[in-house]
Amino acid sequence: MAAAPIALTVDEQPDRLVVTLDRPAQRNAIGAAMIGELHEVCARLERAPKLLLLTGAGGDFAAGADIAELRARGRDDALAGINRNLFDRIAALPMPTVAAIDGYALGGGAELAYACDMRIATSRAVFGNPEPGLGIIAAAGASYRLPGLVGMSIARQVLLGGRLLDAGAASTCGLVMEVVEPGDLLAAAHRVLDRIGRSSPLALRLTKAVLDAPGAHPLSDDLAQAVLFEGADKHDRMTRFLEKTT
Incomplete structure (x- = not known):
């Protein structure tokens, strides 16, 4: 039997799974426990495909990887592609996925959002990949997903120039499909999933x-x-x- 979730909350509905990153005190930083639980979510959706809604608790989507854990990782951890393998697995889920983003989606949090099929954001959402400032690269999918989502020029601005994309810029470049006020985020995401769910x-x-x-x-x-x-x-x-x- 799987251990009780400690980094996620999961709400199973008839046609969808609603998964909330639930470490609000750490701005939903993506650590080993959350990675393991998200792999369990993927296994569940691979066995019994459903729509996925992914969001964050406490006013942020995910403000990055857990830096304390990341600092301790070495060469072998990098070669294992710990975060990348998870995000690739999410991207490959059989049914459509929607990320509902409030507040910060930075670093690994941004890469998790990029791995979803669609993104809806609040007016206070911010996307960015500040990894070079920490002496590393955005190696969990940003280099090959972001150019396809926003174009190479903007991808270079984000990944090399440290540009942060606010909600307006993210909408203009096509990274998000809709911008709503924070109180309307989940309702807007469910409306999209309702529309998708009417299809075969x-x-x-x-x-x-x-x-x-x-x-x-x-x-x-x-x-x-x-x-x-x-x-x-x-x-x-x-x-x-x-x-x-x-």
């Missing part, structure tokens, strides 16, 4: 799979569509659409 689960899974496939992949698109064309869900949904429109 298999169509969502296959869409995400072909989106994440490298390069051009017309054959993969055709194969995914062939699977869906043969399914009863497609026939039933299109029948309901036609009956409603006529």
Whole structure:
């Protein structure tokens, strides 16, 4: 039996899992315990795919990795890709993921947000990767995810120039899909998930799979569509659409 969570709270709903980073006194710093619990969440969603809503407690998403733990890590820890492997696993989850971000999403916290499929932020959200100021690099996915999310120029400003993106800048460059006031954050995130949840689960899974496939992949698109064309869900949904429109 898994140990009781100490760094997360998890709320399972019929079509989604709501996971809250819950170390508010440490601004939800990402330490070993949280990493282990997030791996357990991933295993759960890999076994029984659902939508994921990821957020933070206490007015911040995650203000970075746990610096005390990070200072103690050595070469072998870096080569093990401790945070990167987790964030890659989150990015590869079969169903869509949404990060709801209030306050700071810095360092590893920003990289965790980048690993989600979509991001909603409050007006006081701030994204950044100040790792070079601590003598390290943003090595948990920022170098290969952020350019695809915001473009190479802005990625260089963040990763090399130390630029912080406030909510307005994050919205303008496409990093976040919506900016809301803090009190509206979770309701806005659930509205997005409600909309996603009305779609075919298999169509969502296959869409995400072909989106994440490298390069051009017309054959993969055709194969995914062939699977869906043969399914009863497609026939039933299109029948309901036609009956409603006529």
